[in-house]
Amino acid sequence: MNRERAMVTPDDLDLGLVAQSFRSEIRQWLSDNVPPGLIDVDPESATPTQTAExxxxxxxxxxxxxxxxxxxEEYGGRGLSAIEVSVMNEEFDRARVARMTRGVGEWLVAPAILKWGTxxxxxxxxxxxxxxxxxYCxxxxxxxxxxxLAALSTVGRTEGDELVITGQKLWTSGATRANMxxxxxxxxxxxxxxxxxxxVLVPMRVPDGSFNGMELNPIRQMTGEADFTATFLDAARAPLDNVIGGLNNGWQVTMTTLGSERGGSVTTQHVPFAKEFWQAVEIARKTGAVEDSRVRQQLAWAFTxxxxxxxQGLATLGDVLTGKESDVRASINKMFWSEYSQAFLDRVANIRGAEAMLLPAQPADSYEPDNWTRNMLQSRSSTIWGGTAEVQRNIVAERVLGLPR
Incomplete structure (x- = not known):
């Protein structure tokens, strides 16, 4: 297996003059501006100093x-298409630097506001x-x-020009860092x-800095981290002006958000998996596991x-270029990569052997696995969030195969 093999990449495709011009622009900007200290830094495993940078x-x-x-453009954007987003992701990967965004606010909330907001x-x-x-969280x-999700029981009642919300939310990602x-x-x-x-968009705090009828209880994960909270709402208040799409029309708005969540990055979604694969090859070489024909077969499977x-990313890009609907393809892609990730990381744990069962030296009251073990544990959630694998199979069965509900 050769990393330098010839292959067709989006860079080789004629994506049009706008995309070509944008690629040249952003490639030059990155060449001039990438901070050397952030090359190859993964935001998921960054140190506090790196996070600040x-x-x-x-x-x-x-x-x-x-x-x-x-x-x-009138809302601060550039009016470009998903093709240019794909080009942007490719160029950031080429420059080996993280493409930072404004998180779920940019890629989940904003699409809902753009489609349904006044x-x-x-x-x-x-x-x-x-x-x-x-x-946002x-x-x-x-x-x-x-x-x-339609079984939700959190209640909202109108009171004057506000919506008063009471109930409980679970697995609230990034709640301790959010203000909305x-x-x-x-x-x-x-x-x-x-x-x-x-x-509805709910402020998490009131002007004096105290919580807006909310209590956040961190949920400790298998990895030892607490990225999620159980969020209790007791008469949390939001202005009716923050209701998106109108009262009682939230399901339609939600479909816009969920479609954005499952879509992912079209042509570069495979990139982190490719990096993991070659790292696993190096581990197998160092440990001698590569001499085992079964391990070689597993690595060949992963490469495939x-x-x-x-x-699949190129095919999705083809859908974008031809204006085809790609919601179902997004479900197929999500199901494919999430199940692959679990299976691959299990195989890497086997290749690592006893090392995969050990924790790095650390204080007795802490628990922080290395990146391989952390990723293996985290992968357990990937077939659940953003629509479970079972839900994705139902979407494909009903919309592609025409099977009954």
Missing amino acids: LQKWADQLYRAGYMGITWP ESQKQRLLPRILDGTDV QGFSEPGAGSD LFCLCRTDPAAPRHRGITY QVEIMRY
């Missing part, structure tokens, strides 16, 4: 006009996402409403399941899966 890098990208590039909401809310003023899942919660609540309990739901991911 990554935040500065994000602000620099914003000032240069590289946040929200698909948004219309002109006043777009003018008010979108700039605050781009400049980093508003940092997601309030969808509940103890009794995960994959079956995009939340689903049931505002018409008499309506059918998928109706009577409202999508990553190549399939790459071609």
Whole structure:
């Protein structure tokens, strides 16, 4: 297996003059501006010092006009297409530096606002996402409403010009770093399941700095981290002006957000998996495991899966170029990479042997596995978040194969 093999990449494709011009522009900008200290730094495993530098890098990208590039120009974007997003991802990968975004605010909340928000909401809310003023976390899942999101029981009632929200949300990612919660609540309990739901943006704190009727309880994961919280809402208040898409129309708005969550980065989704693969090859060589024909077979399998991911990305890009609907392809891609990741990391643990069962030296009251073990444990959630593998199979069965519900 040769990393330098010839292959067709998006860089070899004629994506049009706009994409070609944008590629030249951003390649030159990155050449002039990439901080040397951030080359090959993964935001997921960055040190506190690196995290601070990554935040500065994000602000620099914003000032240069590289946040929200698909948004219309009147809202701070550049009016470019998904093709240019793909080009951007490729160039950041080429430069070996993280492409920082404004998180779920930029790639989950903003698409919902752009499609369903009023002109006043777009003018008010979108700039605050781009400049980093508003940092969002997601309030969808509940103890009794995960994959079956329409079973949510959090209640919202109108009181004057506010929506008052009471209930519990679970697996709220990044809640301790956020100041805004995009939340689903049931505002018409008499309506059918998928109706009577409202999508609202809730400030997490009031002007004096105290919580806005919220209590955040961190959830410790298998990795030892606590990236999620159980979020309890007790009369949390949001202005009715923060309801997106109108009262009781939240399910339609939610479909826009979920479609964005499952879509991923079209042509570069395979890149981190390719890097992991070659790192695993090096481990197998160093440990001598590569001499085992079974290990070689497993590595060959992994190489094939990553190549399939790459071609799926090119096919999705083809859908974009021809204007085809790609929601179902997004479900197929999500199902494919999430299940591959679990299987691959299990195989790497076997290749590593006893080392995979040991923790690095650390204080007795802490628990922090190395990156391989951390990724293996985290991969357990990848077939759940963003729509479970079972849900994705139902989408493919019904929309592609025409099977009955």
